Amino acid sequence: MGFFDRLFAKKKKEEECCECADHKEEKKAPAKAAPVKAAPAAAAPVAAAAVSAKKEYVNPMDAFPLLPGAPPGGKIKMAIYWAAGCGGCDVSMLDTDERILTVGDMADIVMWPIATDGKEHDVAILGDKEITVSIINGAVRNTENEHMVKLLRQKSLLVVSYGTCACFGGSPALANLVPGGKDEILDYVYKQVPSMKAFQDMQSAPVLPQTSVMTEDGEVTLPLLYDTVKSLDQVIDIDYSIPGCPPTQESIRQLVAAVADFVYNGVALPPKGTMIGVSSKTLCEECPRKKESRRITKIVEPHEIDVDPELCLMDQGILCLGPATIGGCDAKCTRAAQPCRGCYGPTSIVSEMGASVFTAVASLFPVLDKDPICGEDDIIEIMSSVKDPLGYFYAFTMSKALIRRSVVEKKGGQ
Numbered sequence: 001m002g003f004f005d006r007l008f009a010k011k012k013k014e015e016e017c018c019e020c021a022d023h024k025e026e027k028k029a030p031a032k033a034a035p036v037k038a039a040p041a042a043a044a045p046v047a048a049a050a051v052s053a054k055k056e057y058v059n060p061m062d063a064f065p066l067l068p069g070a071p072p073g074g075k076i077k078m079a080i081y082w083a084a085g086c087g088g089c090d091v092s093m094l095d096t097d098e099r100i101l102t103v104g105d106m107a108d109i110v111m112w113p114i115a116t117d118g119k120e121h122d123v124a125i126l127g128d129k130e131i132t133v134s135i136i137n138g139a140v141r142n143t144e145n146e147h148m149v150k151l152l153r154q155k156s157l158l159v160v161s162y163g164t165c166a167c168f169g170g171s172p173a174l175a176n177l178v179p180g181g182k183d184e185i186l187d188y189v190y191k192q193v194p195s196m197k198a199f200q201d202m203q204s205a206p207v208l209p210q211t212s213v214m215t216e217d218g219e220v221t222l223p224l225l226y227d228t229v230k231s232l233d234q235v236i237d238i239d240y241s242i243p244g245c246p247p248t249q250e251s252i253r254q255l256v257a258a259v260a261d262f263v264y265n266g267v268a269l270p271p272k273g274t275m276i277g278v279s280s281k282t283l284c285e286e287c288p289r290k291k292e293s294r295r296i297t298k299i300v301e302p303h304e305i306d307v308d309p310e311l312c313l314m315d316q317g318i319l320c321l322g323p324a325t326i327g328g329c330d331a332k333c334t335r336a337a338q339p340c341r342g343c344y345g346p347t348s349i350v351s352e353m354g355a356s357v358f359t360a361v362a363s364l365f366p367v368l369d370k371d372p373i374c375g376e377d378d379i380i381e382i383m384s385s386v387k388d389p390l391g392y393f394y395a396f397t398m399s400k401a402l403i404r405r406s407v408v409e410k411k412g413g414q
């Protein structure tokens with residue numbers, strides 16, 4: 001049984017269970033009160049506004065002037081490449097507002113698939129290090145991604161790992177949890193999804209994507225998927241990284257300012273390896289919500305309770321990754337009553353984000369002086385209320401986990 005078969009078998013079993021007599025009776029019974037104190041509904045909008053208004057919004061790009069035209073030494077060359085990602089990082093670059101219109105004064109953009117017609121050949125014919133900076137977003141998922149990031153590394157003086165997928169693997173790296181790898185994923189997508197199954201049933205033989213097909217006009221190729229999705233720094237050497245899903249305006253401003261100062265004024269760049277747009281604090285330290293370190297006996301989603309607009313979300317039983325996530329985003333999600341999902345990645349002292357999150361959650365379990373041991377059954381009951389622990393704890397950082405993918409044990413224990 002494959003990953004997807006097990007997933008839907010489990011879901012079906014849960015649905016069938018919910019139709020049994022015991023559960024039907026539970027549905028009829030009044031819902032148990034949430035283990036947290038909810039604020040009065042009428043007061044929520046006012047208090048919520050107070051939380052978000054604690055820090056007046058100032059557009060970070062206003063602190064950075066429009067670029068003044070071509071640099072003294074002439075235009076630099078810039079490349080922007082989109083690997084395995086959703087495209088949100090490319091769109092986020094428009095958060096430079098009208099300054100995007102003057103980037104062309106500073107640089108010739110030799111490649112930006114979403115906006116220009118630059119081709120792989122245009123990059124290949126350039127001299128090594130002829131591109132001043134390449135900004136690469138997305139994880140490395142297939143042969144084309146790997147080829148292009150290695151080519152851009154060879155041709156670029158500087159390479160920036162832009163966005164969470166490039167920095168930590170991001171959402172694409174959740175594919176690493178499928179034990180059968182690319183073969184199981186392709187089989188599910190092209191044979192088992194209802195719409196594709198109906199299509200395949202009408203064919204005399206399965207119609208599947210091929211990596212190479214000869215046509216009248218020559219060979220047509222598709223990239224080969226890899227079993228394991230990797231972050232950018234696991235494939236090439238990078239100079240700087242900017243986390244975020246997508247990066248914030250403040251992070252983008254810092255990047256543009258650093259490049260512009262280097263190009264126009266000869267100002268030294270930050271030390272290699274710098275992560276731009278982050279702080280030395282955790283997200284919790286940026287969050288304005290009041291923290292009381294309450295004990296939690298159940299984990300809930302925001303829509304399941306009346307969220308207190310001023311109290312720490314973890315204190316209300318809402319699973320928030322703020323304690324293990326590096327700051328820099330100004331806690332935009334928690335200010336809007338949504339828990340942090342960890343897109344900025346772990347703090348500098350944490351190498352395993354999932355374990356760090358679990359430790360933070362476990363510290364709020366009801367381990368009290370009068371009952372110093374939280375039993376295994378209690379722990380299982382609390383954690384079972386997390387719908388998808390792996391997907392939640394590693395939503396953005398699977399490629400950087402200590403165990404980076406699921407494996408299938410073969411005969412002989414290998």
